Amino acid sequence: MTRRLFQPIALGPYTLAHRVAMAPLTRSRAGQPGDVPTAMNAEYYRQRASAALIISEATQISRQGQGYAWTPGIYSEQQVQAWREVSTAVHDAGGLIFLQLWHVGRVSHPSFQPDAGLPVAPSALPVPGKTFIVDENGNGVWGDVPVPRALETAEIAAIVEDYRKAARNALKAGMDGVEIHAGNGYLLDQFLNSNSNQRDDRYGGSVENRARFLLEVVAAVADEVGAERVGVRLTPMGRFMGMGDDTPQATFGYLVAALNQWNLAYLHLVEPAMVGTVKDEDFDPRWDAIIAQLRDTWNGVLILAGGYDAESAEQALNAGRADIIAFGRPFLANPDLPRRLHDGLALNTPDPTSFFGGDQRGYVDYPFHT
Ligand SMILES: Cc1cc2nc3c(=O)[nH]c(=O)nc-3n(C[C@H](O)[C@H](O)[C@H](O)COP(=O)(O)O)c2cc1C
Secondary structure, three states: OOOHHHOOEEEOOEEEOOOEEEOOOOOOOOEOOOOEOOHHHHHHHHHOOOOOOEEEEEEEOOOOOOOOOOOOEOOOHHHHHHHHHHHHHHHHOOOOEEEEEEOOOOOOOHHHOHHHOOOEEOOOOOOOOEEEEEOOOOOEEEEEOOOOEEOOHHHHHHHHHHHHHHHHHHHHOOOOEEEEEOOOOOHHHHHHOOOOOOOOOOOOOOHHHHHHHHHHHHHHHHHHHOHHHEEEEEOOOOOHHHOOOOOHHHHHHHHHHHHOOOOOOEEEEEOOOEEOOEEOOOOOOHHHHHHHHHHHHOOOOEEEEOOOOHHHHHHHHHOOOOOEEEEOHHHHHOOOHHHHHHHOOOOOOOOHHHOOOOOOOOOOOOOOOO
16 A cells, blocks of 8 residues: 655655654754754754654744743854754755744743843733743753733834844755744744734734734745745644634634745644643544644645654545644654654654753664664
């Protein structure tokens, strides 16, 4: 039987050899000072270059956009040069890599902000959660997130420009494209969802207004690097970081239809039953319908992520639910995941204690299958 997971597929200007992609995974191991990728980071990505497509860990587009300790940036010249080492390593090993562009919005802390100010958000509503900060001894600790400051309408254009510059930097760093992170409760998602956006300007209220910021970002980034090198990641009905929307079908239906106006490389959705990395067995049945609705609305390549294994991935492709499956934790623990899935080989088990921060352990020492 033909296995769809191992059929090639066109994505923007590229042809992927198969459909096992690597999902974006924050690992909090950027070099300091400066949040700059290191040789160890390049080695980690090089090991995983057999992915059909690597989507990098979320990478802040500005200092204001950072919310966690030791995540990499793509706004300084030093960061651009260092990401070049990563893209070169991946390309030399035959891989393809898109950089995920990130602004955390309210999920931040004054210690990351320019002038130690308040994190920014659509509205002055706190996130029900904590973020990972560095204490005075240089150790990572969980810190409370303050009530953010609502962005002035006039400030939004500058953030759109930060996305544009970050996309330009990513291409300068040799990346094959960029993915706009508009999910998981970060800035763009905070604008999309009604429970975190209580604005009364043209970026709040109606579905059209709440989607405006993301659509402006997509327009700027597509203009800068070409729509065919741009993907967008959404987590419709995701509940991570306190997200919630009154009319998710209308909100995400409108948004995905609007995204059709560009010939984007792909749309990337996370299964709505995922709350972060936890599978919510008790999910709202509408959550399944929304994926089908968005699949129907979207005219391009669709990537799905969230709790997949070889069998469920094959089923999803066969059912026409998606075109490509992105694997997060399985890829984290198995640098040679495509081969293992192809040959039915046993998988290494991911170790959650080394997901965020630390050294080479639990990072570049997961073994390849013999
Ligand atoms: C350690 C870790 C870090 C993650 N970092 C990101 C990230 O930077 N950007 C993002 O969009 N999703 C991130 N995610 C979510 C994953 O991309 C993926 O959607 C999730 O893990 C579910 O897929 P899986 O069941 O295959 O792991 C992260 C998940 C994990 C486990």
